[in-house]
Amino acid sequence: MSREGLEPDPSAFVDCTAIVVTYNSAADLPGLLDTLPRAAPGMRVRALVVDNDSADDIESAIAGRPGVTLLRTGANLGYAGGINAGRKHLRGSLGPTRTVAILNPDLRLAPASLAWLIAAACRPAAGAAVPRFVEAGDEAATFPSLRREPSTTRVLGDALLGRRWAGRPGWLSEMVWDPRRYDAEGPADWATGAVLVVTAEADAAVGDWDESFFLYSEETDYSRRLREAGRTIQYVPDARVFHEGAGSGTGPALTALNEVNRVRYFRKYHGPAATAAFRVAVTLGQLLRIRRPGNRMALAALWSGRRRAELPGRPGSLTQAATADPEYAR
Known part of the structure; x- marks a missing residue:
């Protein structure tokens, strides 16, 4: 691995270190970095951009920005692998930090949003915080980002x-659809992984992100381990974030990977019989949406080891899978 850019003073304590994993994200990254100072007014914040072997000009995206370091991994390690590379570099070179913010490169942070998240994560018995996601240009349009622990x-x-019956009981939906929930601060099982602020103490207690997922379900797994370590994940509606989406690439293969990794995550914590029932339930969801290419590919991959081996996470496959079809945005 190699690093470039302006290194902060290793002895300087900061309130937050933002780890941003990029993969051909040079067009998106400046917009995020532009919003970072206003998102944490009066706080000491630095950014560590972890580049997963992109082919674009990532150097231009950070040129002339103080407090921003570029770490090149030399390979596409996946989202969890990129986060772990950043965490290792943070512990080894950048010096102490109060919190770590995991940020997708295609975000725009509203003023004071990061400050709200840092404050919530640092409350006693907390440990992490997630924001409200709003539509670009329409702050009244909240994106349903909160999730419950997966079950059959x-x-x-x-x-x-x-999306029907938004107020249905929690045991009937992994997604939190009820718009009233998004106006109330409180703990969440987990949330979409585009933004997560975690205290340095909680980060050290939970340890590495599970790199076996490569992309998708790594945030579900990390959030579960946060809860098992006695921390809570606080949802903060006042912390608003705009998410463009598709920063990890899009396409049918990534849709399939998402569904396969849901089953792999469930299998990690449950026995064979429960996992078999869960996989059948996921399969039903794909059958009901069979007209979409991504769901057809997911259906095949759920039941074929050969098809699973062709999904992103294998050498060269992510580049081939990333397309510009917005139907399959993350």
């Missing part, structure tokens, strides 16, 4: 009902 009944509920 929740997968079935989402497969059969989709």
Whole structure:
């Protein structure tokens, strides 16, 4: 690995270190970095850009920006692998930090949003915080980003009902659809992984992100381990974030990977019988959406080891899978 850019003073304590994993994200990154200072007014913040072997001009995206370091991994390590590379560099070279913010490069942070998240994560018995996601140009339009721990009944509920019956019982949906929940601060099982602020103490206690997921479900796994370590993840509605989406690439293969990794995550914590029922429930969701290429590919990959081996995470496959079709945005 190699690093470039302006290194902060290793002896300087900062309030937050933002780890931003990039993969051909040079066009998105400046917009995020432009919003970072206003997102944490009066606080000491630095950014560590971890580049997963991009082919674009990532150097231009950080040129002339103080407090921004570029770390090249030399390979596409996946999202969790890139985060771990950043965490290792943070512990070894950059010096102490109060919190770590995991940020997707295609974000725009509203003023004071990061400050709200840092404050919430640092509360006693907390440990992490997630924001409200709003539509660009329409702050009244909240994106449903909160999730519940996956279960077979929740997968079935989402497969059969989709966005219908927003107020249905929690055991019938992994997604939190009810708009009233997004106006109230409180703990969440987990949330979409585009933004997560975690205290340095909690980060050290939980340890590395699980790199076996490569992309998708790594945030579900990390959030579960946060909760098992006695921390809570606080949802903060006043912390607003605009997410463009598709920063990890898009396409049918990534849709399939998302569904396969949901089953792999469930299998990590449950026995064979429960996992078999869960996989059948996920399969039903794909069958009900079979007209979409990504769901057809997911259906095949859920039941074929050969098809799973062709999904992103294998050498060269992510580049081939990343397309510009917005239907399959993360």
